[in-house]
């Protein structure tokens with residue numbers, strides 16, 4: 185009986201790998217501790233993560249690989265809590281990579297004992313129920329991002345890249361590019377508009393938006 | 396209903412992880428109250444996922460996968476339970492008056508309880524030390540109907556209303572509202588008549604080390620050695 189059950193499952197993993205269905209593979213890692221599924225995710229995401237972490241940063245390749253490994257180990261450990269209804273695999277991976285980098289940077293910056301207890305995962309505390317609209321918004325966002333990311337002007341993409349890839353604040357990006365903070369902010373906003381990202385109409389935000 | 400939210404700039408800095416510790420805690424606290432902003436942050440993370448998927452791949456060492464697989468066998472699933480236990484232990488010790496504030500904050504409260512000290516006849520403050528120097532994190536309590544002294548700001552201040560409500564010259568703020576005061580703003584908040592108001596506040600430290608400040612407070616920064 186056990187053997188019977190195992191065969192179709194292996195075939196499915198293969199099919200998922202061929203279909204590059206990352207969400208389903210991630211789920212399979214969580215539900216079956218499936219190392220084939222994990223290896224397929226690794227083969228796809230590890231080089232992307234390394235490229236993502238190294239782009240424009242002063243990390244050594246070995247440091248970047250250390251981070252890639254830590255990220256993928258967390259992926260394995262956290263996969264049982266992954267739900268495709270709450271996030272796409274890429275969004276989920278991005279979040280884990282971001283948290284891993286934050287913790288790694290803090291560890292290496294040797295901050296006081298006290299903050300060592302706090303890890304990024306706790307600060308962001310993202311194991312949250314999503315709102316009723318979440319999956320609707322997600323579906324629309326992912327289509328819009330796919331349709332429009334390629335259309336962003338270089339200067340907008342550059343700012344987003346510095347912020348997302350290197351975890352830089354608006355102010356740090358302004359310093360690095362020697363442009364005013366206001367210019368950085370407006371490039372981000374124009375990019376988000378162009379991508380038609382669903383962002384809440386913020387009370388104070390809309391005022392600032394109009395400026 | 397929540398009317399006051401962090402703006403898009405702040406949510407973006409938050410999402411990419413460039414805010415330091417105390418401001419991050421204040422935004423996460425707001426997200427506990429606010430579905431809208433939680434969805435916004437999710438949207439911004441989707442963009443992060445898309446940028447990751449579009450990143451130029453860098454070849455990884457041939458044995459990185461096998462090394463990683465070998466570590467998976469050693470790793471066990473027990474890692475996160477210690478953290479949960481710690482949070483649980485702390486949550487039982489929190490002051491009665493803090494009932495109803497997001498559980499999330501419990502893990503940042505001192506284990507032996509908060510020490511409230513009087514700022515004025517109607518305002519008490521309990522600092523929360525998270526080992527950060529650039530921002531001060533604290534709980535403020537304004538007694539029902541109490542007025543705070545007029546004050547201005549040398550640095551930016553983020554306030555999240557946890558319980559009750561308060562008003563100032565610009566408006567009224569309820570549970571979950573996220574209020575930003577910029578340097579130079581002068582205001583005089585007062586609590587509503589019938590209820591104490593408890594807020595989480597993050598105040599940029601008054602002493603500014605120009606040029607050096609960011610280097611001295613590398614909570615989420617790193618200069619590779």
Ligand SMILES: [Zn+2]
Nearest residue numbers: 400429431432
């Ligand atoms: Zn909000």
